[in-house]
Amino acid sequence: MENLIYALELMGIGMGTVFVVLILVIELGKLLILLVNKIAPEEAKPQAKSATPVAVMPNVAQAIAKAINTITEGKGKVEKIEKQ
């Protein structure tokens, strides 16, 4: 019986504390969102796309060159291949 009462008390204290901690975490999160939005609102800008041409497998480059040659009937020429 003594154990049961103690377990009941622990249940109240335990569930209560877990709720308090998570409510505090939620409120803390809200506060941090507010503060960060005010103090450090800038997201880091994404890096500009590299202008240097990307290395392309020779067989792929060859296939592209052939395709361009066929489509443009030999008038077109591949100067640069870039990945999007």
Place this chain on the structure above:
Amino acid sequence: MENIWEKIYSMTAFSDIIADPRFLVMYALAFLLLYLGIKKEFEPLLLVPIAFGVLIANFPGGGMGVLGADGQGLVHYIKDGVEVSKNVYEMPLPEIAHDLGLMNYIYYALIKSGLLPPIIFMGVGALTDFGPMLRNLKLAIFGAGAQFGIFAVLLVASQFFTMQEAGSLAIIGGADGPTAIFTTLKLAPHLLGPIAIAAYSYMALVPVIIPLVVKLTCSKKELMINMKEQDKLYPNKQEFKNMRVLKIIFPIAVTTIVAIIVPDAVALVGMLMFGNLIKEIGANTSRLFEAASNGIMNAATIFLGLSVGATMTVEAFLNWTTIGIVAGGFLAFGFSIFGGIMLVKIMNLFTKKKINPLVGATGLSAVPMASRVANDIALKYDPKNHVLNYCMSSNVAGVIGSAVAAGILISFLG
């Protein structure tokens, strides 16, 4: 000639296995766990080392089983044909390795010292993203509702076990292996084997247990609540102007708050948040992140799994206490899912913006498996209803919730 055959027979493990057929039960258990881990892919990273630990610990004469210390810290073993009793906590590690073998060395140096569970928590933190929780902060409260199973089973178990044993058993309801091990080490170390096995087995069975409890407690209409549509109807006013900075500050702030309120939870929550912090800082701490989430985490998991499995010897496992732990652990797990679902149902009574009860069911800390399972259930009822991100909020909060619950049990019962 007959004498030689007798010697060969007694040299092998056959004589001991025939003398005590309970070993066969342990092999069957090891094979079942290996099957679940390998074939069914239930938590293979944990179940496979644990199952293999069970297997190698139960070959008589192999010396791979972990010897449990009694209440006074005494271990009893036979050395040079003489029975010896020594206080294992006063034995130097080389002596443990020499007298008791490799597995006892690993167990007493890494597990019993309480080292590995926080180390694993650091790895878990490094693999956790608090983003979904920060985006759906209110849903984090269900990480508290789902700790109900811990305290409900504590209530029941207090009638059959000592309070310390009941607390260790109840923590299985937190659905967190390292937390269960850490709590049991502090409260009832002699129950470590069966509690760890029960905790990890039920975590592995999340894809079975969550659907079962959901089926028993939720209606089709409730399970069809579409969270995205609810968001459109009642939009979240919170805007995020710098998520990166927020994610860096968050673990530091949570550690501080938890450390002040429940200092006994700091070993777990602190390491969890440290792991997360080194992940969120990015390139400057990427080497630490790599170590925490790969090398250290993997090594810790191997040692933890094997040595916890090796605590499951015939004497330690095949008794009524273990059966009580297996049954109580299942209840704790089920009640925790039930607690989360009920909290959602109660909140739905008072709010316009309805929440899918699956978000409550994932208040357990089995991350991310619980969320994936809940998402699959939601998709069964409505193929467009993706609840994963919402469930991750309560799921991640459940990790903090169960660590806090463990801290409370340790501070009151330890």
